[in-house]
Amino acid sequence: MDLTPILHADSDEPLYVQLYHAISREIAAGRIPAGSRLPSIRQLARSAGVGKITVEAAYQQLLAEGYIVSRERSGYFAADIEAWADSRTDERPPLPTEWKKRKGEHLSYRYNFHGSVVDTRHFPYALWRACLTEAMDRYAADFAFYGDDQGEWELRVELARYLRRARTLVCEPEQIVIGTGLQQALSFLCLMLRDDHRVVAMEEPGYADARVVFEHHGFRVVPVPLEEDGLSVDALEQSGATVVYVTPAHQYPHGMVMPVAKRLRLLQWAKACGGIIIENDYDGEFRYNVKPTPSLQGMDQAGTVVYIGNFSKAFSPALRMDYTVLPPVLLRRYLEGFQAYPSPVPRLEQRAMQLFMQKGYWEKHVRKMRTIYQKKHAILLQAIADHMPPCVTVLGHSVGLHILLEVNTDRSEEELIRTAAEAGVRVYPVGRNWLEPRSGQERPRIIVGFGGVREEDIPEGIRLLADAWFGRC
Structure with a gap:
């Protein structure tokens, strides 16, 4: 068989790879029939103008992938494989354009008031890099095997200490499971809860991604309306749910803080019906001019509360690390039936965070970011007071990294957001967080985050937003 592939010496692709591709395409397309004897290594090297080592490497790759077979003392032959179309004549339809959308395109806006974006200018890059390096040196043996299914023990010890001290939890390291984010934590909880529970109640509106x-x-998810101080316990009792997902420290998205009296009623509901409360404390570290309230988990005497926290708001969402504190009833179920699930968080990052906490960097960083975000929060409220008309009301402004703007206007939420984007400002909808359709008479509410916006950009961003909206309020 004559085989004279065209190879390009000036290509970035090695010659043996070019040769491999040329032959594999011919075999796959059926142009080299099955059973055909290929040129010897010496013959092909001469005709292609390459060295014998190049041809041998190409043949070994073709042999490894099943394109050719070797017969002792006879040489190499094309394998009997089903032909497929040449990639140059690929007739597969292209993917729809909308499938190719990149997550994070909104970050290109200078005035991006997203509620989950954090301040990267004050991230402790040098300290975190040092902890990563030390973790690699000190725990080199960790790379030889999987870690603890629940997460590294030493990290869980540090977390338990911090949560007891800073978030009023009553927990031990044995109760903590390290995970990669809220959705993964909830998925895991669903697996543990589904045998005994089928109906979950959520605040209305509540976090859409959790739903x-x-x-x-x-x-089955049932919506429970909000009152001025949070979820309606009366409505919860009538819902038929035995699991409830709540954000008591800073209701998402409306922002109210659930008072102690209502928390006690919620705990009584769980105890009476054998229910489970899932407490998502997603940004409780950041409080402005209000006294901290105890966590539901810390008040729980009956073991009915699952507590979920994270490192996303105080540190970085890119770390993809959170933690779940299981009550004894679910911890027992986890230990008995879920040991086949290794921790999804890389051991290196867990060790680095362990060192970051052991050295005191974590709490120092949280205090620093609390001061920075409190300043941004004050600048945001002042900018709203300076530029927004009376038809705009601020809601949920004592905790966390976002507020709500309620706008007294005949325009829809979508129109307000689109108008803002046309002015170069990104703000975000509340609407997707409602389970049931809203009344058309309700005023639109817009989420305005401030964590990732530069202090000096906040006033200008709000001015542009007011200019986009003001004339039609």
Whole structure:
């Protein structure tokens, strides 16, 4: 067989790879029939103008992938494989354009008031890099095997200490499970809860992505309306749910803080019906001019509360690390039935965070960021007072990294957001967090985050937003 592939010496692709591709395409397309004897290494090297080592490397790759077979003392032959179309004549339809959207395109806006974006200018890069390096040196043996299924023990010890001291939890390291984010934590909880519970109650409105997880696992999600101080316990009692997902420290998205009296009623509901409360404390570290309230988990005497916290708001969402504190009833179920699930968080990052906490860097960083965000929070409220008309009301402004703007206007939420984007300002909708359709008479509410916006950009961003909206309020 004559085989004279065209190779390009000036290509970045090695010659043996070019030769491999040329022959594999011919075999796959059927142009080299099955059973055909290929040129010897010496013959092909001469015809292609390359060295014998190049041809031998190409043949070994073709042999390894099943394109050719070797017969002792006879040489190499094309394998009997099913032909497929040449990639140059690929007739597969292209993917729809909308599938190719990149997550994070909104970050290109200078005035991006996203509620989950954090301040990267004050991230402790040098300290974190040092902890990563030390973790690699000190725990080199960790790379030989999987870590603890629940997460590294020493990290869980540090977390338990911090949570007891800073978030009023009553917990031991044995109760903590390290995970990669809220959705993964909720998915895991769904697996543990589904045998005994089928209906989950959520605040209305409540975090849409959490609702999606429950629905994907086959739970029926029922909305429970909000009162001025949080979820309506009266409505919860009538809902038929035995699991409730709540954000008591800073209701998402409306921002109110659940008072102690209502927290006690919620705990009584769980105890009476054998229910489970999932407490998502997603940004409770940041409080402005208000006294901290105890966590539901810390008040729980009956073991009914699952507590979920994270490192996303105080540190970085890119770390993808959170933690779940299981009550004894679910911890027992986890230990008995879920040991086949290794921790999804890389051991290196866990060790680095362990060192970051052991050295005192974590709490120092939280205090620093609390001061920075409190200043941004004050600048935001002042900018709103300076530029927004009376038809705009601020809601939920004592905790966390976002506020709500309620706008007294005949325009829709979508129109307000689109108008803002046209002016170069990104703000975000509350609407997707409602389970049931809202009354058309309700005023639109807009989420305005401030964590990732530069202090000097906040006033200008709000001025542009007011200019985009003001004339039509």
